[in-house]
Structure formats: C-alpha cells, structure tokens
Amino acid sequence: MKRRAMALLLAALPLAAQAQSDEDWQTVVAPDLRFRLEMPAPAEKSTASQKDPGNIAPRVAWESRRADQMFDFDYVDYEPNWFSGHDSKEMARNLGRGDAEKAFPRDKFKYTRDELVTLQGWDGYALDIEGEDGGFVMMRTYVVKDRLYRLLATAKSDMRTRSAAIRFIESLRLAETRG
Secondary structure, three states, rough: OHHHHHHHHHHHHOOOOOOHHHHHHHEEEEOOOOOOEEOOOOOOEOOOOOOOOOOOOOOOOEEEEEEEEEEEEEEEEEEEOOOOOHHHHHHHHHHHHOOOOOOOOOOOOOEEEEEEEOOOOEEEEEEEEEEEOOOOOEEEEEOOEEEEEEEEEEEEHHHHHHHHHHHHHHHEOOOOOOO
C-alpha cells in the first residue's frame, strides 16, 4: 500500500513530455495465462518480498515509466473463498478506493470517475482523479474469483499522455469470463 500511495503522490508532480509510438509498447502475459495487457516498454516485473494477510502468494507487479507518466499493474492471489464470502462489488470499491482519499483529498482534487465497473463480467472499481494542474491519475481494481488485479496510470492534461493512459487501462484482458 505504501508503494501505491507514493505512486499516487508522485503522479501529481508535473513531468517533462516525451514522444511515444506503438513500437514502444509490449504485451505482458501472465505465467499462468490468466491475463494479458499492454504496457509501454520496457515493463519491469517485480515480486513482493512478503505476503500480506490472506495472500497465498506474494504480489506480482509490472511497472513502466516515461518521463511524463507512470504505468503500474499488479495482481495477488488470495486464499480460497477470501472474496467469494463477501460482496465482490463492495470489496472492489473498498480496495479500489484504498488510500486514494487520503492521498488525494477532495478539496484539492476532482474525482472525475468514481464508480463500480465490470470487466468481462467481473466486478471492479474505476477511480479517476484530476489535479489542479489538469494532470490525471486513473485507477482500476478488479476482483476475479480469489485474485485481485489493480492498474494505475498517470497522465498530464494533453491528449497524448491521456491516450496512453487509456490504452493501458483498457488493454487488460482476462482468460476467464463471468457469465
């Protein structure tokens, strides 16, 4: 959580612009083939050194940085029935909002999207926050069986960085659908 909070705070800082092209993107595929997504290259993979309560494995994350943006994706598997014993919409909302309200107080930041969403039938939460300078932080959280997926992208007020953030956020595809 501290890493995400720091990432959220860093997103509010103005950053220099850098050109990007389609060649600068790569496809990330899960080792177990349960998801794929697109990220700016190079995406660096990391694994948490410890497990949080309820996790059956450490959190796995990929991160890409550009001079003016950050793209972060992670997932973690929870114990069987960790989520299924609860309302997955409420879990997605609570996990999606997390520390965002503390890092981005509503008196300084505008919540432009703050709602429940679905991805291939799975419950999720979308939170987009705009800063006073027009910069954006876009976050998505999805609960898929007993796995939690989270995406975070930053963008400035220009269309180039916003388009890249949207491309990343909307690229997640899951092997499993909920019907």
